[in-house]
Amino acid sequence: MDKVFYISLIAPIFGIIGMLIVAYITWRISKEAPGTQRMQEIAGYIQEGARAFLKRQYITIIYFIVILSILIIFFTKWPELNFLSAFSFIFGAFLSLLAAYIGMNVAVKANVRTANAARKSPSKALTIAFKGGAVMGISVVSLSLIGISILYYLYSFIFHSFEDLEKTLNVLEYIVGFGFGASLAALFAQLGGGIYTKAADIGADLVGKVEAKIPEDDPRNPAVIADQVGDNVGDCAGRGADLFESFSDNIICAMILGILFAKLSKFAFIFPLVTQAIGIIATIAGVFLVRGYKKLSPIMSVNIGFFTTGIICAIGFYFASITLLGKIEIFYAALSGLIASLLVGIVTQYYTGSGMRPVKKIAESSQRGVAINIIFGLAYGLQSAFFPVIIIAAVIAFSYYITGGRLQGLYGIAAATLGILSTTGIIMSSDTFGPISDNADGIAEMSGMKKEVGKSLETLDAVGNTTKALTKSYAMTCAGLSAVVIFVTYLRITGILDIDSNILPIINVANPKILVGLFIGGALPFLFSALAIGATGTTAFQMVDEVRRQFREIKGILEGKAKPDYARCVDIATKNALKKMVLPSFIAIIFPIAIGLTFGKESLGALLLGQTLSVIVLAPFFINVGGAWDNAKKYIEAGNFGGEGTESHAAAVEGDTVGDPLKDVAGPSLHIFTKLINMTALLFAPIIIKFTLFP
Amino acid sequence: MDKVFYISLIAPIFGIIGMLIVAYITWRISKEAPGTQRMQEIAGYIQEGARAFLKRQYITIIYFIVILSILIIFFTKWPELNFLSAFSFIFGAFLSLLAAYIGMNVAVKANVRTANAARKSPSKALTIAFKGGAVMGISVVSLSLIGISILYYLYSFIFHSFEDLEKTLNVLEYIVGFGFGASLAALFAQLGGGIYTKAADIGADLVGKVEAKIPEDDPRNPAVIADQVGDNVGDCAGRGADLFESFSDNIICAMILGILFAKLSKFAFIFPLVTQAIGIIATIAGVFLVRGYKKLSPIMSVNIGFFTTGIICAIGFYFASITLLGKIEIFYAALSGLIASLLVGIVTQYYTGSGMRPVKKIAESSQRGVAINIIFGLAYGLQSAFFPVIIIAAVIAFSYYITGGRLQGLYGIAAATLGILSTTGIIMSSDTFGPISDNADGIAEMSGMKKEVGKSLETLDAVGNTTKALTKSYAMTCAGLSAVVIFVTYLRITGILDIDSNILPIINVANPKILVGLFIGGALPFLFSALAIGATGTTAFQMVDEVRRQFREIKGILEGKAKPDYARCVDIATKNALKKMVLPSFIAIIFPIAIGLTFGKESLGALLLGQTLSVIVLAPFFINVGGAWDNAKKYIEAGNFGGEGTESHAAAVEGDTVGDPLKDVAGPSLHIFTKLINMTALLFAPIIIKFTLFP
Secondary structure: OOHHHHHHOHHHHHHHHHHHHHHHHHHHHHHOOOOOHHHHHHHHHHHHHHHHHHHHHHHHHHHHHHHHHHHHHHHOOOOOOHHHHHHHHHHHHHHHHHHHHHHHHHHHHHHHHHHHHHHHOHHHHHHHHHHHHHHHHHHHHHHHHHHHHHHHHHHHHHHOOOOOHHHHHHHHHHHHHHHHHHHHHHHHHHHHHHHHHHHHHHHHHHHHHHHOOOOOOOOOOOOHHHHHHHHHHHHHHHHHHHHHHHHHHHHHHHHHHHHHOOOOOOOOOOHHHHHHHHHHHHHHHHHHHOOOOOOOOHHHHHHHHHHHHHHHHHHHHHHHHHHHHOOHHHHHHHHHHHHHHHHHHHHHHHHHOOOOHHHHHHHHHHHHOHHHHHHHHHHHHHHHOHHHHHHHHHHHHHHHHHOOOHHHHHHHHHHHHHHHHOOHHHHHHHHHHHHHHHHHHHHHHHOOOHHHHOOHHHHHHHHHHHHHHHHHHHHHHHHHHHHHHHHHHHHHHOOOOOOOOOOOOOOEOOOHHHHHHHHHHHHHHHHHHHHHHHHHHHHHHHHHHHHHHHHHHOOOOOOOOOOOOHHHHHHHHHHHHHHHOHHHHHHHHHHHHHHHHHHOHHHHHHHHHHHHHHHHHHHHHHHHHHHHHHHHHHHHHOOHHHOOOOHHHHHHHHHHHHHHHHHHHHHHHHHHHHHHHHHHHHHHHHHHHHOOOOO | OOHHHHHHOHHHHHHHHHHHHHHHHHHHHHHOOOOOHHHHHHHHHHHHHHHHHHHHHHHHHHHHHHHHHHHHHHHOOOOOOHHHHHHHHHHHHHHHHHHHHHHHHHHHHHHHHHHHHHHHOHHHHHHHHHHHHHHHHHHHHHHHHHHHHHHHHHHHHHHOOOOOHHHHHHHHHHHHHHHHHHHHHHHHHHHHHHHHHHHHHHHHHHHHHHHOOOOOOOOOOOOHHHHHHHHHHHHHHHHHHHHHHHHHHHHHHHHHHHHHOOOOOOOOOOHHHHHHHHHHHHHHHHHHHOOOOOOOOHHHHHHHHHHHHHHHHHHHHHHHHHHHHOOHHHHHHHHHHHHHHHHHHHHHHHHHOOOOHHHHHHHHHHHHOHHHHHHHHHHHHHHHOHHHHHHHHHHHHHHHHHOOOHHHHHHHHHHHHHHHHOOHHHHHHHHHHHHHHHHHHHHHHHOOOHHHHOOHHHHHHHHHHHHHHHHHHHHHHHHHHHHHHHHHHHHHHOOOOOOOOOOOOOOEOOOHHHHHHHHHHHHHHHHHHHHHHHHHHHHHHHHHHHHHHHHHHOOOOOOOOOOOOHHHHHHHHHHHHHHHOHHHHHHHHHHHHHHHHHHOHHHHHHHHHHHHHHHHHHHHHHHHHHHHHHHHHHHHHOOHHHOOOOHHHHHHHHHHHHHHHHHHHHHHHHHHHHHHHHHHHHHHHHHHHHOOOOO
16 A cells, blocks of 8 residues: 555545535534424425435436446446446446435425524524535535545455556546446436426416416415425436536546556546545535624625635645645646636626626517517527637636646646536535525415515525526536546547657547537537427426416415315426436437447547537527526516516516526536536447447 | 630630520510509619618628728738739629629519519419529529639639649639638628518517507508518528629639549549539529429429429539549539438428428417427427538538548548539529519518419418528538538648648647637637627617607508608618628638637637537527428418417417527528638638747
């Protein structure tokens, strides 16, 4: 056992500390008072619906895991030990789902307790909601590091490879399956959850708010419980699985690249583990600083958490870069990643922020009807997609050149990605804080506590919307950079990249065969988004019919005399979401394998780039256009351009509805889609190399 | 003078024959009776508005031509003879605008004569409308061939290069400016015309049809003349300039590639001229076969024209491939191009056709409100973008492999593009036939002749919609393939492609520097589309306000007692269109030069590919989603799902309106945008090579 081994231990140890903190927070939240009978009843519906959905969703996913495990055993690289890849795969999927489950489980407890706390102390409500979110945040990063560490030690033990870098590379290649499992589970979770939540949301809004003119979260609305459940299974569990895979994929790939750059330092491959372990501690410190300060607004409290985490991470990177790698430039690269995600956040803020020109313009255009609202939204949305790409391109160029270009520069790009990655915990915490506050507000409304809690929960909800937007910018930047990192890893695994030569590997797009891969890759995200949006549309279509039917057939429902049939709406959302999450996920697996087998590894490499390119423009477009429509609606609701109840407001609600499947289903899923394609390519590369049709 | 010279003469000779036919048709149409006083009055408004717009538009364009000419003289390759490039540039822009002017000028005469003929003989109306369109169709291809030939002979004479392939390559490089000029003029024409026509259309529809509930083309609508003018300056002049540039760019690039493949045959570089000259004759034959046959429906007549032209072109390719090149495989490649544009047409037909599932589904979803209509439209539109890319990729792969791969295969791809190109004349004819029929129907409506002409003009209008959809599919396929052809030409001009080595040139996207070019390139079409859609939205916004104002302030307008102020609407459309066409066009010139100067020729090459990739998915998405919404509206108007006047219909009209700027401004402009970027790169490549910042 050498120094590398001992230093690497920091990852599982900090991971375990993280999980202990999670247990502690969970225990503290459980002890808070859950409010009145009525509040508990409503929270009970939500918990029940969410858990029931997750259970059925997980069962569906298990089928696929079994089938794919068999595929992995028979069709990946190492005939004798393929079961290790399959084991990694199952383990990755399991931990991803576990993290999402733990996080959501606490979220559905924290929501009602936040609502209850708001009755007496708004500042305590903030503390509970953020801590509730932190369970998800800390679980995601801790379980990922624990999982990867376990596999690393286990396989290193099997191969006796602790001090042998060549063998360690082999070990890490077996761990790729972990990322594949995490990505697969995440795509299912995000897609299923997304379709669920948005179909329910649209059904509740279009019929309840627009047609029946009852307020948001009104208990007379049959789709209202499905809507609340959706917040948890989509925004909460779905996003948790998403960040788990993003985090895991990147660490694994960065470790593999670290082996390639062993010339730099023998610690290069554990550098990702060490820096992300520091990220856990930084996250814990940040989380405990977010509380209801007397003199500070909630958003300021959250910012204190962010900055604390960011600064600790930066310091960690600085020391790790110097002591482990002896190269300050790696620190600069990591820092550029952090700054980039901040800049993308500013762009997002400009294009979707409530006081900004685009949102105001969209709101104003609502006065000229739905169509003009949509046209303006599309124009701003498309525009907003341009700048994140420029920022991502700038980080790639900067981190590549600053670390010396050539092969070393590729490690620099990985470092930039690690820079962003290190704040995953706090980002995820504040993201989950969003649906918790949203739910708390809904529970207060439905249980008639609205007057008692006043504006405090709405304020938290607004803060939650800002942090959710931040997470999305974070995810965009991360997806763009990590695609490059995984791409380079792919080049290594396929042998296109030759480490010893210090010459850049070649994917020549001037070759028509490779160009074909690039073009088809670029078209895939369009097909995927089409299916995701279509699935949400179809489900929403049924939901609209069902809510209309209940209003028509159940007498006294609008007077509050009869209870709506919440379960029917929950059922429609559940069934459709589970059915329709399958086909889009398949695309991510089938196409890379098919193109690889037909045209070979270089074409597949080009396919990876083509789809990355489409994703890094399409995803911000979808996410920002949806956010802008949402806030344009809110801007009108705040009393501008006529305010609620006017034609302008009706037009803005339609715009917001169009944005729902774009910003909460297609957009976030695309970020997982791109990584799942990449991981599929990584995992099945060996078989592709062997059996290419037109090599 | 050798054989090459004599054979090449076929191009200008057939071009001149084409222009004689154009003169003959124009004379024949002028002789037809222009109808009643009222009809002539209305037609007069349209002619006046259209000519006034074109005049002002051309003046604006001239400024840019002057500025760019200076740039070309100082900043392109050949210090001593740069003025030749500048001359080519001016000549290209001039001929492009001339072709569009001739075509539109006859179109605005043919429309009223078509309407008048329809009063007595529907079959004669078809003949006039199609012949009117043929003026545009034949002018575009004839003037292009004449222009390129003139430059070729002139420069060959200056350089004494008739029998020297090396020098001829030099000559052709001076002709690149011709394509650049054509592309620049086309982008302005299409963008300006597109913004004009769609803003007027939206204003007329939203306020007239939806709010005031008066029929389409009603003379009480203040925006109705602007709408009719728009059909001419956008659909007619804009599209004419578009196909002129597409045709010219491809011929020039294919000739340059022909020089590279002189090993194949010394006729390889005049092969494009010869085959396209045959295309003129084929078009003339096709055009004269389209007439009102007694026993055939109008669409069948048009089909007869198409097939005749297609078959003559195919035969021409067969003989040219064998006699000039001695290589039957080139014929196969050309044929694959023709078939591909047919297949893309089928995909378009499926996703936008009236009886098809997507359109029916979108129509059905209108019953659940605007938002669901839009969501379904987006889902199908995104889906539809996937398949054209697959088809284009298949043609690239097929034409590359069938002609022997490697460098020869690149010429094969050029041949596939020439295959599609050869039908440009008839495609353009039937495309211009669209706005003529549309205008004729409008004139009949406005002059109170509607009952007299019955359904005959509506039938022609419907045929026009089909042929317009066909043109768009044709343009899509053409844009995808020609981007590859121009890309290869770029590789040659920059020296990345080494002819003698018979090794494929290298653009290595695994190099982060080059990756940056790819990513930024991919983001450009999003920025461009955003500006184009935004410009249309802003103009439409003003138009809506103006039409609302007139309805409010001019007493008796809706009772038909007072005349609306048509000129105000025409003025709003004109001013905005001219102002807002500039910035998006700039992007196509600034970015390639900036990236090239910063990161070098390979990065610029990657940028070209990145933007191509985005365009070949974005453009079909925009075009098909707009077409589908349009036909979903028509499907409801035909009496389905409640028919006109219902909520469903109102929702469908909004959907159609959203589609307008996508399908008629952003979509078609993207096809020119991509070529203008490519031509900019070609033209300024030499300066980029010399002064790269980070080579």
